[in-house]
Amino acid sequence: MGKGDETGWRAATKLVRGGLTRSEHGETAEALYLTSGYVYDDAATAEARFKGADGYIYSRYGNPTVAIFERRLALLEGAEACFATASGMAAVNAALMCQLRAGDRVVAARVMFGSCNYILTEILPRFGIATTLVDGRDLEAWKTALAGGARCVFLESPANPTTELVDIRAVCELAHGAGACVIVDNVFATAIWQKPIQLGADVVVYSATKHIDGQGRCLGGAVLGTAAFVKDQLVPYCRHTGPALSPFNAWVLLKGLETLDLRLARHRENTEKVASFLAVHPKVERVLYPGLQCHPQHALARTQMSGYGSIVAFDLPGGKPRAFAFVDKLRLIDISNNLGDTKSLITHPATTTHQRLKPEERAELGIGEGLVRLSVGLEDADDLIEDLGQALG
Ligand SMILES: *Cc1c(COP(=O)(O)O)cnc(C)c1O
Numbered sequence: 001m002g003k004g005d006e007t008g009w010r011a012a013t014k015l016v017r018g019g020l021t022r023s024e025h026g027e028t029a030e031a032l033y034l035t036s037g038y039v040y041d042d043a044a045t046a047e048a049r050f051k052g053a054d055g056y057i058y059s060r061y062g063n064p065t066v067a068i069f070e071r072r073l074a075l076l077e078g079a080e081a082c083f084a085t086a087s088g089m090a091a092v093n094a095a096l097m098c099q100l101r102a103g104d105r106v107v108a109a110r111v112m113f114g115s116c117n118y119i120l121t122e123i124l125p126r127f128g129i130a131t132t133l134v135d136g137r138d139l140e141a142w143k144t145a146l147a148g149g150a151r152c153v154f155l156e157s158p159a160n161p162t163t164e165l166v167d168i169r170a171v172c173e174l175a176h177g178a179g180a181c182v183i184v185d186n187v188f189a190t191a192i193w194q195k196p197i198q199l200g201a202d203v204v205v206y207s208a209t210k211h212i213d214g215q216g217r218c219l220g221g222a223v224l225g226t227a228a229f230v231k232d233q234l235v236p237y238c239r240h241t242g243p244a245l246s247p248f249n250a251w252v253l254l255k256g257l258e259t260l261d262l263r264l265a266r267h268r269e270n271t272e273k274v275a276s277f278l279a280v281h282p283k284v285e286r287v288l289y290p291g292l293q294c295h296p297q298h299a300l301a302r303t304q305m306s307g308y309g310s311i312v313a314f315d316l317p318g319g320k321p322r323a324f325a326f327v328d329k330l331r332l333i334d335i336s337n338n339l340g341d342t343k344s345l346i347t348h349p350a351t352t353t354h355q356r357l358k359p360e361e362r363a364e365l366g367i368g369e370g371l372v373r374l375s376v377g378l379e380d381a382d383d384l385i386e387d388l389g390q391a392l393g
Pocket of ligand 1: 088089090092113156185187206207208209219220
């Protein structure tokens with residue numbers, strides 16, 4: 001076990017030391033247990049483990065390296081428990097499927113990552129689960145949608161790709177009044193800049209692929225919530241359906257966590273500079289970054305976030321041809337749909353992450369043909385600004 005009271009540590013300490021368990025060798029770095037199974041001293045011990053005694057059984061159920069990652073992330077989040085998954089989508093799917101059944105209803109904010117939309121609008125209805133999508137900014141719309149009751153509420157804030165926000169505290173109150181469990185996809189905000197549980201959320205999900213690894217190396221995800229939710233609902237579902245995180249990826253992600261707050265400080269500095277540059281550029285129509293005063297929900301951002309993310313979305317007049325020409329002209333910033341990476345990455349959501357939606361659906365969500373989504377990395381901000389400037393020019 002870690003020394004001292006882990007829960008009392010400040011974030012930077014939790015990120016470096018949280019959840020650390022050392023083997024009998026006393027290694028400095030976290031041990032990587034690349035093992036699928038575990039052996040037992042005798043048959044009675046095996047029987048006891050399967051009945052719930054402490055100890056590992058099989059790495060689909062749990063693994064010591066994965067457990068350090070889960071503990072560290074839970075400490076950072078201020079959550080009682082965590083189950084790590086192979087990807088962010090495995091986390092979103094498990095958080096929903098572990099508690100939903102035929103006849104249930106999910107209410108969700110309509111702007112979200114394309115694959116989250118697929119689960120809610122394509123997969124769940126196949127099992128008799130209805131999804132109602134609402135304008136996440138509109139509390140009256142939430143109220144109306146929740147009037148008939150719901151099992152779950154799902155929301156991203158800031159949402160992918162437009163950085164639209166949801167008033168998490170207000171929606172949690174409405175949702176709890178309707179008896180719903182609130183699941184927040186906190187990928188854009190990160191556990192450093194937004195604490196959904198403190199705002200009232202029940203469950204928080206991450207794509208650890210994004211800022212937690214943050215170096216473009218591996219996929220991962222996590223679901224966090226109360227000990228009762230994780231033990232009674234999430235873990236039974238995950239143990240038997242197999243979205244387990246690989247111990248190797250857990251080890252990589254642990255190393256990512258150790259530098260998370262350092263990297264985010266630089267992401268933030270760079271993103272503020274880049275967003276401010278774009279906000280006054282004559283060839284840019286509209287810039288969406290919750291940290292900018294011109295963001296329509298900047299006031300809300302200030303009440304529920306302590307940092308505003310590393311993603312900036314902006315519109316170029318002239319639609320898809322202009323957006324493609326601009327993206328193709330970039331020399332430093334890469335075209336990629338990943339985000340939260342050390343490398344700055346840009347994507348055109350209408351033709352990539354959100355291409356599955358109908359054009360009129362995209363228009364309703366504010367995902368125009370001229371919208372690009374920039375994930376600001378850790379390069380020198382002046383190099384990024386020069387690259388954006390020459391490509392816009
Ligand atoms: C990327 C992303 C996911 C999915 O994560 P993967 O690790 O790619 O499966 C879910 N939600 C949001 C908001 C994302 O940006």
